[in-house]
Amino acid sequence: MFRNNYDNDSVTFSPQGRIFQVEYAQEAVKQGSVVVGIVSKTHAVLAAIKRNAEELSSYQKKVIPIDTHYGVALAGLASDARVLSNFMRQQSLSSRLTYDRPILLSDITSRIADRAQTNTQQYGRRPYGVGLLIAGVDARGPHLFEFQPSGVTQEMVACGIGARSQMARTYLERNLDEFEGSSREELIRHALRSLKESLAQDKELTVDNTSLGISGIGEDFKLYEGQDIAEFLETTFENKEQEPAAGGEGMEVDDS
Amino acid sequence: MAAMMQSAMPTSEPGYSFSQAPQSVAGGPRQHGFYPYTDNGGTTLGITGSDFAVLAGDTRSTSGYNINSRYAPKLFKIGGTGSANEGARIVLSVVGFAADGNALKERLDTVVKMYKFQHNKEMSVHACAQRLSHILYNKRFFPYYVHAILGGLDENGVGALYSYDPVGSYERETCRSAGAASSLITPFLDNQVNLKNQYDPTSGSGLEKVTKAPQPLSRQTVEELVTDSFTSAAERQIEVGDGLQMFIITKDGIEEKYMELKKD
Amino acid sequence: MNHFPVGWGRPRDDVYGAYNPSYLPQSHGGTQANPITHTQSPIVTGTSVLAIKYKDGVVIAADNLASYGSLARFTDVKRLKQFNRKAVVGFGGDVSDMQYLDRLLNSLDVEENYGGDAPAESGPHMSAKNLHAYLSKVMYKRRSDFNPLWNAMLVAGLDESDKPFLAYADLLGTTYSSPSLATGFGAHLAQPIMRRAVPNEAASRELSKEQAVECIKECMKVLFYRDARSMPVYSIAVIDGKGVDLKEDEKLENQSWAFAEQIRGYGTQTV
Numbered sequence: 001m002f003r004n005n006y007d008n009d010s011v012t013f014s015p016q017g018r019i020f021q022v023e024y025a026q027e028a029v030k031q032g033s034v035v036v037g038i039v040s041k042t043h044a045v046l047a048a049i050k051r052n053a054e055e056l057s058s059y060q061k062k063v064i065p066i067d068t069h070y071g072v073a074l075a076g077l078a079s080d081a082r083v084l085s086n087f088m089r090q091q092s093l094s095s096r097l098t099y100d101r102p103i104l105l106s107d108i109t110s111r112i113a114d115r116a117q118t119n120t121q122q123y124g125r126r127p128y129g130v131g132l133l134i135a136g137v138d139a140r141g142p143h144l145f146e147f148q149p150s151g152v153t154q155e156m157v158a159c160g161i162g163a164r165s166q167m168a169r170t171y172l173e174r175n176l177d178e179f180e181g182s183s184r185e186e187l188i189r190h191a192l193r194s195l196k197e198s199l200a201q202d203k204e205l206t207v208d209n210t211s212l213g214i215s216g217i218g219e220d221f222k223l224y225e226g227q228d229i230a231e232f233l234e235t236t237f238e239n240k241e242q243e244p245a246a247g248g249e250g251m252e253v254d255d256s
Numbered sequence: 257m258a259a260m261m262q263s264a265m266p267t268s269e270p271g272y273s274f275s276q277a278p279q280s281v282a283g284g285p286r287q288h289g290f291y292p293y294t295d296n297g298g299t300t301l302g303i304t305g306s307d308f309a310v311l312a313g314d315t316r317s318t319s320g321y322n323i324n325s326r327y328a329p330k331l332f333k334i335g336g337t338g339s340a341n342e343g344a345r346i347v348l349s350v351v352g353f354a355a356d357g358n359a360l361k362e363r364l365d366t367v368v369k370m371y372k373f374q375h376n377k378e379m380s381v382h383a384c385a386q387r388l389s390h391i392l393y394n395k396r397f398f399p400y401y402v403h404a405i406l407g408g409l410d411e412n413g414v415g416a417l418y419s420y421d422p423v424g425s426y427e428r429e430t431c432r433s434a435g436a437a438s439s440l441i442t443p444f445l446d447n448q449v450n451l452k453n454q455y456d457p458t459s460g461s462g463l464e465k466v467t468k469a470p471q472p473l474s475r476q477t478v479e480e481l482v483t484d485s486f487t488s489a490a491e492r493q494i495e496v497g498d499g500l501q502m503f504i505i506t507k508d509g510i511e512e513k514y515m516e517l518k519k520d
Numbered sequence: 521m522n523h524f525p526v527g528w529g530r531p532r533d534d535v536y537g538a539y540n541p542s543y544l545p546q547s548h549g550g551t552q553a554n555p556i557t558h559t560q561s562p563i564v565t566g567t568s569v570l571a572i573k574y575k576d577g578v579v580i581a582a583d584n585l586a587s588y589g590s591l592a593r594f595t596d597v598k599r600l601k602q603f604n605r606k607a608v609v610g611f612g613g614d615v616s617d618m619q620y621l622d623r624l625l626n627s628l629d630v631e632e633n634y635g636g637d638a639p640a641e642s643g644p645h646m647s648a649k650n651l652h653a654y655l656s657k658v659m660y661k662r663r664s665d666f667n668p669l670w671n672a673m674l675v676a677g678l679d680e681s682d683k684p685f686l687a688y689a690d691l692l693g694t695t696y697s698s699p700s701l702a703t704g705f706g707a708h709l710a711q712p713i714m715r716r717a718v719p720n721e722a723a724s725r726e727l728s729k730e731q732a733v734e735c736i737k738e739c740m741k742v743l744f745y746r747d748a749r750s751m752p753v754y755s756i757a758v759i760d761g762k763g764v765d766l767k768e769d770e771k772l773e774n775q776s777w778a779f780a781e782q783i784r785g786y787g788t789q790t791v
Contacts, residue, residue: 101680
């Protein structure tokens with residue numbers, strides 16, 4: 001049942017210097033469906049694959065708008081993400097109330113990081129089983145932050161987390177140089193293509209299983225779902241034939 | 257000390273401890289030097305129609321005989337997005353103690369925004385109105401010293417207006433004025449909106465007289481009533497003037513109008 | 521049992537002796553120290569603060585006097601406090617509360633610039649508007665606790681988009697904004713003069729820095745003539761896109777007391 005004697009709680013180190021409960025939490029992130037985020041000089045984009053537990057059920061929420069200027073995408077336990085996003089909303093509103101300004105993304109990220117860290121140092125608590133990508137625009141421009149259950153956060157240019165996200169990351173690494181100068185539309189296309197890389201062979205990006213969150217300088221964070229993203233999907237994958245740059249291994253050309 | 261000596265005086269009646277504790281401080285009464293309220297003047301007004309609601313307020317802020325500012329709005333959009341509350345469908349007007357008014361506005365705005373986050377839909381004016389009543393009543397023993405008027409459109413798209421006293425008693429009305437010049441504007445509204453003391457000229461005299469029944473007013477008429485109310489109030493009330501701000505709430509959103517008033 | 525129901529069940533003095541209230545605080549007849557004390561009136565005070573918006577920024581001024589009642593007690597008290605390169609706060613009212621708020625604002629500034637993501641080259645993130653929002657919340661909270669900070673203050677500087685910003689906040693949490701503002705006596709004596717220069721926002725967008733400074737200096741002079749709790753040495757600050765230019769030892773120039781000759785009814789003159 002137990003892997004070893006050092007994973008009964010999240011506050012005990014193993015002799016190798018590892019905290020197993022935290023590592024298990026990170027496994028929970030890897031089981032969530034994939035989400036990616038990219039920033040350019042002007043925009044920040046989040047894209048996610050939504051899963052439904054069964055044919056008859058609705059799709060799990062993957063992108064959550066928090067304040068007008070930013071939102072998060074999650075991979076892992078959705079209920080933990082809900083708790084975290086509620087906290088983030090409260091913090092965001094209180095920043096507007098106390099200082100009359102939108103909260104900085106670096107600020108809110110370190111606040112949830114602090115919360116996650118306490119879970120790894122107090123007995124009887126468990127780490128959050130969710131990873132987040134926090135993307136939006138604040139007074140210092142567009143940003144993308146990655147948050148992990150361990151409390152580690154990093155500012156990223158592009159990032160993917162969740163199941164099979166390695167494929168998406170490979171795509172992002174290959175196209176890294178293009179992101180900074182990308183337009184809004186180009187950035188969306190990159191996000192969707194990298195998302196497609198992580199999809200299983202027999203799966204497609206559809207209006208039902210894809211979520212997109214976009215914000216830019218002078219543009220509020222907006223969540224696109226359902227028919228709203230049909231056009232994005234169309235424009236992204238009809239061009240694909242002419243664009244060899246994407247170069248995923250054996251990916252089929254999508255003609256949806 | 258003297259109070260204690262006195263109370264220990266022997267009497268024929270048995271003494272009881274509850275009457276022995278001195279009622280006031282030994283050094284005589286102490287005055288509270290800090291009064292936490294002030295009146296910032298101004299007046300607000302709301303009138304509804306069949307498919308719109310109009311809220312209006314002057315923009316002067318006063319302290320006694322001083323004019324603090326010629327542009328300090330008393331009308332606030334509630335809900336919507338960002339600091340400019342874009343897309344809001346509810347308007348709150350507050351008159352009285354401006355600091356309390358601002359605090360009240362921010363509380364209600366936060367509530368409405370959290371409601372949208374949690375329920376994924378806009379709060380109805382009806383629900384917002386009841387929530388506002390609770391917010392005010394919760395401070396029953398240290399009230400927000402304001403007269404609030406809340407406006408919007410109800411579930412049927414009909415103009416809705418709710419007016420409040422400082423401790424949360426509220427009522428839906430078709431028209432209401434509050435603040436420094438409410439005593440000047442209310443009788444005018446009674447006559448022009450509710451057609452009080454107006455009789456059908458074709459009916460007889462004395463007890464035969466038939467009162468006119470109030471009809472929903474057109475937007476044009478309402479806007480004229482509002483501007484007339486404020487230009488007249490600015491003539492007679494020193495705390496009213498400088499500017500008139502008007503929010504017209506329709507199914508298409510909130511339209512803002514501004515006009516100058518007398519600055520003296 | 522007797523005819524006084526309120527006394528039923530209570531310890532009788534003839535049985536147990538008089539109630540001993542000594543453990544109670546003095547306010548309730550005891551001998552204990554009062555547990556909490558709140559400011560009921562200011563002690564050492566500063567008088568008016570003036571400010572005016574012009575096309576690129578704001579000019580703000582206050583004299584260097586701190587009075588103890590009618591006594592001119594401290595003559596070198598700087599009442600303009602620079603927050604960062606975008607904002608200056610001018611304090612009127614209680615000087616100890618001003619010093620408390622100054623410490624509070626300094627710690628806020630440190631917090632704001634602490635850590636790896638401090639806005640080094642992108643300039644201070646906190647604008648005068650943000651500062652005013654924060655300050656007015658502090659003031660309102662304290663008045664709601666019946667423990668006010670006895671001040672009236674002006675926050676002058678630039679907002680997030682570097683446009684001139686000027687606003688007022690006081691011990692009640694009252695706030696407002698206007699092209700020109702004055703606290704205390706200045707609201708009576710200086711505000712009418714300043715409003716002649718900037719009757720509205722449009723006029724303040726036309727006003728030059730020189731005109732604004734000149735207007736403020738003139739107002740400081742009028743205040744020194746008429747406000748008995750003022751002095752001729754003052755601080756003046758100009759906040760614009762280039763930063764804060766704060767001078768803390770300015771003296772009133774070209775005073776003319778000729779008008780004093782006209783005053784009748786005081787002193788020894790007989791006519």
